[in-house]
Amino acid sequence: MRLNDQCPNLLTFILLSDFYTHPSLTNSVHLFYFCSFPEMLESSNLVTFNGLANSSSYDTFLLDEERGRLLVGAEDHIFSFDLVNINRDHKQIAWPATPSKRDECKWAGKDLGKECSNFIRVLQPYNQTHLYICGTGAFHPICAYLEMGKRAEVRHGSLFFVFIDLPIHPCFLLCEDNIFRLAQHFENGRGKSPYDPKMLSASLLIDGELYSGTSADFMGRDFAIFRTLGDHHPIRTEQHDSRWLNDPRFIGVHLIPESDNPEDDKIFLFFKENAMDGEHTGKATIARIGQLCKNDNGGHRSLVNKWTTFLKARLMCSVPGVNGIDTHFDELQDVFLMSAKDPKNPLIYAVFTTSSNIFKGSAVCMYNMADIRRVFLGPYAHRDGPNYQWVPFQGRVPYPRPGTCPSKTFGGFDSTKDLPDDVITFARGHPAMYNPVHPIGGHPIMVRTDVDYQFSQLVVDRVEAEDGQYDVMFIGTDMGTVLKVVTIPRESWHDLEEVVLEEMTVFREPTPITAMELSTKQQQLYLGSALGVSQMSLHRCEVYGKACAECCLARDPYCAWDGTECSRYFPTAKRRTRRQDIRNGDPLSQCSDLQHHGSVEDRSVFGVENSSMFLECSPKSQRALIYWQLQRPNDDRKHELDDRVLRTDQGLLIRSLTQSDVGIYHCQAVEHGFIQPLLRLNLQVIPTQRLGDILPGFPGIGGGVGPSAKHRLWYRDFLSLLDHPDLNSVEEFCDRVWKKERKQKRVKTPNGNGQGKPDGLKNWNAYCKCVRIWLVAWDTALQPLKPPVHKLLKKDWDKQFSEVFIQ
CATH class of the missing domain: 3.30.1680.10 (ligand-binding face of the semaphorins, domain 2)
Structure with missing residues (x-):
């Protein structure tokens, strides 16, 4: 006899023979595919470096495509990873803080384990053979040079290289050296690296000069934008002037040409700071973009060794409200510049979160340089009037306009030291612009609210497709997941639709992603966190x-x-x-x-009258809508479902089956006007009174066993297994119940030589197998359901079992 024939009652409770689990998603997330950390590892789509026992904070990345290496700065260590596989041939250098500096850090009241180490915060290419690196040095910033050897060069000659469409390590072509060592000459890192590892800082080294936005003192009160190294005297922003910088946290530094003349090149800084007095009610955080001229050498009599061309503007990212009150995302988290054919006009992507503890949300906004330059050419912010409020400056602006780089293009001045005194004086008192920079389209291209994560990092890849180019965003979150999102234009390129393609878990535990780099050559994404480094395709x-x-x-x-x-x-x-x-x-x-697609799968499902029933049907695409129809027996027409049926993302829940529910349920996916039949479920409802006929020989049903207290106790024991469907516990339960029956009623075997099992339990072994099958099906079927549905279903099934097994 087949097991199916032995256990018809249990098969009535198996919802579907094939289960597909999807994560619970909020209504605001239109996710196509979710992949957990174990699934990523099993599918060979993820490579992880789990870090060292004595190191953390893998936060500072430098991608070297030419050498085929990923440089990572962490706590007390610098790592060099192979871009093809970060677990292959990785190198590391230990660079801890000295014992004396750690002791001083501890005596100053800092946490010895979390703060008094050398956290690498600057990792910049210095020349063809060296990098310039700086760390916090246990609250004593320190810098050094890291030797890497000459970069790989492809030499033209008699050799002919055939490039195939596979990831090729650059050193396969030519690598002269394989060097990775730290020079023994150390420099003071003040003005280059922060003292406190928790302080956000940013840096850029170009033409031998280091531009840094960081704190410059032990207490973390003197924040400034510095230019160090090189042949010029160090230069910085005005000190202790909240109009210039007001408790800033720096996110990124980038060089963007202003014209074809290199003398007009500007350095742009992205940061967030406290709002200036009178700019905003309360102590609010404001996202900023700042600019200064690369050839700024400070003033002659005023602003000596200080920036004379520094300007800043507010970076807006908000959702317009129905009542005219916008929802602002002011906590700038990351910035990515997408290169364009014209290097003067990159596309700027920025990640924001809310600063409110009540409302939690994230957004991505996109900006173009034309709008940014228009704001910096607009009115300056000026405090005036009886309430001393911020208004646009209406007076005479000196010539050349403050913020203009000294060059032959705009004015003919050779140096900022030659600027007139009124220009320097105006620049000192008016560093902020009145108008903010608005995003393209006036709103974010992506918003997420009511989810358990916030955005933390962003990189973007421009992909060539059959019908044009598309920007694909990879967004890191503070829960260790990555969203893969493509932006698709609707009517124009300023009106974009965001489509979430995948969500992937890239670290073994929930942890904020703090660094991301994308290699277009290797088609790989690299991610950093406190736990280590991950790599994915x-x-x-x-x-x-x-x-x-x-x-x-x-x-x-x-x-x-x-x-x-x-x-x-x-x-x-x-x-x-x-x-x-x-x-x-x-x-x-x-x-x-x-x-000519294949036929739709048909399945038969059985349910018991007055019990609950769940019909599962989930499309692969979470963007698709599920559409159900019912075809009743002897009727070719398909009918809409009535209000008794509860529709969920995973299927239909019928709380109390009746004979009117019998029929074929058609499950169809609808997406972009395309209707795809997924499944046909033939539901049969078994009347309650027939269970005794089809379940002979089981406790409480037939076999002469009545609804005694003993069987009620048995039922309670049986229900206790529902919360912990473990195969061993089922076996133990079977033995325990059989032994109880054996003690209370001993029955002679036919030959009289031994003890047999009770009449009501003569098919007990088959019954145990059925219990195991049912419990596994029960546990699997309820996994995709949201908790409220799980409780409703379990409550109804408990009631049904009490009726079937006890009555």
């Missing part, structure tokens, strides 16, 4: 399935249908079988074989 086309429609609906610019499967898309490929539609995601126009 930019594309995982196999997760979208093996059907043309699924691949097309994914709208992933990296992937296309190649006639057999969803695989990596290459713009140079000339195969006509490549199918891709990122703009519309329309499989009807791309997949010519849709009308």
Whole structure:
């Protein structure tokens, strides 16, 4: 006899034979695919370096594509990882703080374990053979040079290299040296690295000069923007003037050309600070963008060794409100510059979060340089009037306009030391612009609220697809996950639709992602946190399935249908079988074989009258909408479901089955106007009175066993297994129940030589197997459900079991 024939009652409670688990998602997240940390490891899509026992804070990254290395600054260590595989041939240098500095740090009241180490905060290329690195040095900043050897060069000659479309290590072509050592000459790191490892700082080393935004004292009160190294005298912002900087936290420093004349080049800084007095009610955080001229050498009589061209403006990222009250995202977290054909006009992506403890949200805003330059050419902020409030300056602006770089392009001055006194005086008192910089389109391109994470990092890759170029964002969160998002234009490139393609967990424990770098050559993403470093591929086309429609609906610019499967898309490929539609995601126009797709799967499901029933059906794409219809027996028409049925993201919940629920339930996915049949479930409802006929020989049903207190106790023991469906505990439970029955009622075996099992339990071994099957099915079926649905379903099933096994 088959097991199915032995246990018809348990099979009525198995919802579906094939379970597919999806994460619980809020209504604001339109996620296509989620991948947990174990799944990422098992699928070979993730490589992790779990860090050292005596090191943490893998926060400072430097990507060296030419050498094929990823440089990482951490606590007391500098690492060099292979870009192809970070677990292959990695190198490390220990650079701890000296014992005397650690003692001084401890005596100053700092935490010896968390603060009194050398946290690497500056990691910049100095020349072709050396890097310049700085660390906190246990609250005594220190800098040094790190020798790397000459970079790889491809020499033209008699050798002919054939480039294939595979990740190739640059040193495969030519590597002269394999050097990684720290020079023994150390320098004072004041004005280059922060004292406190918790202080946010940013730096950029270009043409032998280091531009840093950091704190310059032990107490963390003197914040400034410095320029050190090089041939010029060190220069900084005005000290102890909140109009210039007001408790800033620096995010990024970038060089952006202003014109074709290098003398006009400007350094742009992205930071957040406290609002200036009168600028905002309360102590609010404001996101800022600052600019200064690369050739600024300070003033002659005023602002000596101070910046004379520094200006700042507010960086806005807000959602317009219905009542005219905007929701602001002011906590700037990260900035990424997407290079353009014109180096003067990169596209700027910025990640923001809210500063409110009540409302938790994140946003991504996008800016162009034309709007930024327009603000810096606009009115200056000026305090005036009876309330001494901030207003646009209406008076005479001196010439040349403050903030203009000394060059032949704009005014003919050779140096900032030659600027007139009225220009320097005006610049000292008016460092802020009145108008803010608004994002493209006037609103964020992506907003997330009511989720358990916030955005922390961002990198962007520009991908060539069949129907144009698309920017794919990789967004790191404070929970150790990465969102892969593509921005797709609707009517214009200023009106973008964000489509979340994947969410991936890249660290074994929830931890904020603090650093990200993207290698276009290796097609890899590198991530840093307090726990270590992770590496993942930019594309995982196999997760979208093996059907043309699924691949097309994914709208992933990296992937296309190649006639057999969803695989990596290459713009140079000339195969006509490549199918891709990122703009519309329309499989009807791309997949010519849709009308020949396989038949829809049919399944039979059984339920007991007056019990609960869950019909599971989940599409792979969480962007798809599920549409259900019921076809009743002897009726060709399909009907809409009534209000008795509770619709969830994972399927239908019928709380109390009746004979009117019998029929075929059609589950269909609707996405971008494309309707895809997923499943047909044939539901049969078994009347309660028939259970005694189809379940002979079980406790409480047939076999002459009545509803005694003993069986009620047995039922309570049985229900205790529901919360812990462990196979061993089921076996122990079977033995325990059998032994109880054996003690109370001994029955002679037919030959009279031994003790047999009770009549009501003669098929006990088969019954135990059925219990195990049912418990596994029960546990698996309820996993995808949200907790409220889980409780409702379990409550109803408990009631049903009490009726079946006790009555």
